[in-house]
Each structure stands twice: as structure tokens, then as C-alpha cells.
Amino acid sequence: MAGALALRAEELVARLEQRGLLIATAESCTAGRLAALLADAPGASAVLDGGFITYTKQAKQVLLGVPEESLSTPGGAVTPDVARAMAAGALSRSNATLAVALTGVLGPACDEDDNPVGRLDIACAWEGGTRHRRHELGEAEHDRLTEKALDAALTLLDETLDTMAASRGR
Numbered sequence: 001m002a003g004a005l006a007l008r009a010e011e012l013v014a015r016l017e018q019r020g021l022l023i024a025t026a027e028s029c030t031a032g033r034l035a036a037l038l039a040d041a042p043g044a045s046a047v048l049d050g051g052f053i054t055y056t057k058q059a060k061q062v063l064l065g066v067p068e069e070s071l072s073t074p075g076g077a078v079t080p081d082v083a084r085a086m087a088a089g090a091l092s093r094s095n096a097t098l099a100v101a102l103t104g105v106l107g108p109a110c111d112e113d114d115n116p117v118g119r120l121d122i123a124c125a126w127e128g129g130t131r132h133r134r135h136e137l138g139e140a141e142h143d144r145l146t147e148k149a150l151d152a153a154l155t156l157l158d159e160t161l162d163t164m165a166a167s168r169g170r
Contacts, residue, residue: 005147008154009041015161016047016098023157024096025051026064026086028077028103029120030146034153049096054086060103064089076113078103080121080132087125098126098160102153104135106145118145122153124160128167131160 035051104120
């Protein structure tokens with residue numbers, strides 16, 4: 001799957017470059033792996049603005065401005081609201097025109113808020129809106145869950161680019 005992910009990242013980078021967009025990432029459970037995947041693609045220097053690794057709740061607050069209230073609700077850091085706030089924070093704290101955020105539990109055990117292994121929230125933010133998806137990836141080895149999370153993020157980014165293009169009439 002790693003080769004397939006690299007190919008998908010290359011295609012995404014090409015689409016971003018074609019549209020003149022900059023992307024930023026905000027990652028918790030994937031710990032920068034999405035940014036690294038994008039950075040390895042040809043042309044990345046034209047589209048990758050940067051990334052935030054916010055593994056802890058405190059980092060999400062300090063680096064991305066995620067409200068403490070959002071982090072203290074049931075589900076803690078793994079909720080749609082937190083994913084959206086992470087994406088919005090990455091967008092506002094970078095020069096990017098599109099941001100993607102991932103927060104979830106990739107194992108080996110549930111988190112401090114009792115979210116099960118395999119739960120993942122991904123959000124994209126841009127000037128015109130946000131998109132969110134929740135995934136229940138099931139239990140698997142950490143590396144396999146990470147691949148699934150990266151694949152899901154690339155899928156949401158593709159969908160978001162389609163939405164952005166449609167809203168601009170392209």
C-alpha cells in the first residue's frame with residue numbers, strides 16, 4: 001500500500017500545483033506522516049506550506065487554538081469538532097489555502113478518553129468551508145492503521161479539491 005499512497009500523494013500534489021494552492025497539515029495520530037508523504041512527492045516545494053504535529057491536547061490548544069471546551073467534551077481530542085478546529089487552526093496559522101487535520105487512535109490501545117483503536121476524524125478547511133469524515137478503521141497493527149488513515153486523508157483531500165473547483169465554477 002505504501003507505493004499506492006506515494007502515487008496518490010504525487011497526484012494530489014500535481015492537482016494542488018495546477019490550481020496554485022498551498023496546503024498545511026495538522027496531525028495528531030499520524031504524527032507528521034501525511035506531511036512527509038506529501039513532501040516526498042515531486043513538486044511538493046510548490047504546494048506544501050508546512051505542518052503541525054499536535055499529539056497532545058495541550059499542543060492542539062497552543063499550536064492550533066483548539067478550544068479547551070472542545071477537548072473536554074465526551075470523545076476528548078477525537079471528535080468532529082476537534083478535527084475541524086485543528087484544520088481551521090492550521091489554515092489560520094499558515095499561508096496555506098487548504099488545510100487538513102487528522103486526529104484519532106491508531107493503537108495499540110484506546111486513548112485516555114476511551115476512544116477505541118481505529119477511530120479517526122479527518123477535516124479539511126479552506127476559505128469557503130470545511131469537510132469532515134469520521135472513520136472506524138477497526139483494530140489492526142499500528143502501521144496498517146496509519147496507512148488506512150493516510151489513505152482516508154488523501155481521499156478527503158481529493159473530494160475537497162473537487163468541491164473547491166465546483167464552487168469556483170471550474
